Amino acid sequence: MEIILYSILAYLIGSIPFGLIVGKIFGKDVRKEGSGNIGATNVTRVIGKKAGLLVLFLDAVKGFLPVYYLISKGYPSKIVSVVSIFAVVGHTFSIFLKFKGGKGVATALGVLLALNTKVSIIILMLWIGIFLTTGYVSLASIISASISWVVLHILSGDIYYTYAAFFIALIIIFKHKSNIERLLEGKEHRFIHK
Numbered sequence: 001m002e003i004i005l006y007s008i009l010a011y012l013i014g015s016i017p018f019g020l021i022v023g024k025i026f027g028k029d030v031r032k033e034g035s036g037n038i039g040a041t042n043v044t045r046v047i048g049k050k051a052g053l054l055v056l057f058l059d060a061v062k063g064f065l066p067v068y069y070l071i072s073k074g075y076p077s078k079i080v081s082v083v084s085i086f087a088v089v090g091h092t093f094s095i096f097l098k099f100k101g102g103k104g105v106a107t108a109l110g111v112l113l114a115l116n117t118k119v120s121i122i123i124l125m126l127w128i129g130i131f132l133t134t135g136y137v138s139l140a141s142i143i144s145a146s147i148s149w150v151v152l153h154i155l156s157g158d159i160y161y162t163y164a165a166f167f168i169a170l171i172i173i174f175k176h177k178s179n180i181e182r183l184l185e186g187k188e189h190r191f192i193h194k
Helices: 002-015 018-025 040-046 049-072 077-092 105-115 117-134 137-156 159-175 177-185
Strands: none
Touching (some): 018 040, 049 105, 117 137, 137 177
């Protein structure tokens, strides 16, 4: 029963649409501007850097807190892994947004930070490197997510954490489907230009 309870709680916490809330505070509905996404990238594009960083932080906290809590209480990795997935699913398929939501990158980073700090730093550095080199947020997110579970497996060796990171990576890639299509067509929006 505990795993069901914690999974539901993690899902509900993950479902909190901070991008939409912060946007409303600034008098904007980010779903109707820019890319229409509630994530930090679109909030930055529509409102500005400070608002975007705030949403990035809050979305990451949604993933970090429930996972860190379980780890700190000594729960087995099987339970922690399931809860990790539900935290990201909450963000990407929010019950408060009719099961729509963001793309899960910031929340996944929060989860990764709780699971293994060293891995989260490596993946964050990889993301920054790809982003600064290409200018594409989506490409940096897709590649980083795709590699995260491999790095986590090598450095943690926990098979349940690996499964969770792999499943989360699939969710992130799925949510970037339209971005992948635009990347292949050469029509993806660059967030920064060299």
